[in-house]
Amino acid sequence: MIITNNELVYSKYKDDYDILFLDGTYRDVLVKTRDKVHEGYELLTHPLSSSIKPNETPYKSVIISDIKGNLNYNSVIIIENSIMTFDKFNLNKIKNINEKMKEDFKLIDLTVLKSALNI
């Protein structure tokens, strides 16, 4: 299952994958991912994928397992650390981006996700 706030990812993969689309922020995606991990879903991609810092891009896509199991402790550590890391960044910058940049950030998020889906 893909959790994303990126419309480009949603429109490209909505027919092929189970997608949870959030009309929200990068942090909202991380928090929803954490909730799902707490329910027993396993994290399949790193939530801080891409070296683009959380205060630069508004978009984030994360892949978790389709099947719910027992609590995956590694997934819990990774998502909790990711949220802590996210909160270290000053978010002033996000306010400053234009439409062209938004489209580029969506594309980077999509290609990083694609690098995981291709395997």
Place this chain on the structure above:
Amino acid sequence: MKLELGYVFIKDIQFAEVSKVENGTLYVNRDEVKALILEDQNFKSADVELARPGESIRIMPVKDVIEPRVKVEGPGGIFPGTINKVETVGSGKTNVLKGAAVVTTGKIVGFQEGIIDMTGPGAEYTPFSKLNNLVLVCEPVDGLKQHEHEKALRFAGYKVAVYLGELARALTPDEVHTYETPTLVEGIKLYPELPRVAYVCMLQSQGLMHDTYVYGVDAKQIVPTLIYPTEVMDGAIASGNCVSACDKNTTYHHLNNPVIYDLFDEHGKTLNFVGVIITNENVYLADKERSSNWSSKLAEYLGVDGVVVSEEGFGNPDTDLIMNCKKIEAKGIKTVLITDEYAGRDGTSQSLADADVKADAVVTGGNANMVIDLPAMDKVIGYPEVADIIAGGFDGSLHADGSITAELQVITGATNEMGFNKLSAR
């Protein structure tokens, strides 16, 4: 495998009618370089500028930095699998224009990375301020897709570096250094009393603008493998990583990987340098497991006592770093990690996105969140208007007088995780 590196020292760079190297000056025919760039029909125009140490020049946004080298003897050419044929490199003789570099700039996407200041406080943070730089400003044709633009710019940099390197082919180097790695069997016999050490080099491999190429192969598609350290000196690893300016490895870093050169320096004195393991930093967590399993297995197979692990980038690769550390330590092999920190502006936050008790020997390249002030320069090469949207910049980063207040992460190479820096806290 044995390589002789011949350093031709470059102390100045100038434009001239004929491209050549004479008395430590690199003369460049500007039109020939432009024509070389414009062979690629993805570019509609190209400009070439000079930036020397101490000049009041700011270069931004920097995409890659490349050292000109040429193979004088032995198989293959520099950048095998990209510019030259896929021959195994790393043996014979290679000449280097030491003190010169090609710098590529460009706006591939709407957000930007990387400043090199040639003077002032910013210059202290980047090793590239000490070089005589030929800076390429290439304009793509309208509508060129980001993937094609990134590739075209990357190849423009390699092509110009190879063109300059060629000028050193017939020269007698000022200094020659010899680097040799014997076979595993011979190596064990050489220094049985010294600890055996390998180097695990982690390569960025997450997707568009986050890629590294090994003999032309996208590193996300490799499983960890062994490479002779001298192959790296001939350009077997090339950077396509344009993101996270402060802690990405440019092609210059790979060619001059200080971990490799320092391990060679200590070889036979304090340690026995066995070889280099390259691994990747993929997005998929199962890939991380596979790659770290594999790098630890190779370290075990080499029978080493210790490894040095260097990271590239921020966030996601912290997990690869810690997985490599834990699994290699579990084999009874000591690890030393090289990373950098995002510890918040006051340096009090947790530095990495992952940690483990086994990571008890760690070298840092510095805190990328630290805020610095960069005074205005007389000249800006590239695109000054992007300062507000540069990584580590923020709303109001670019002041009216051209000065910039931003986090250290705006500066190319500032917190490099191979340890390729000039500053230390010592």
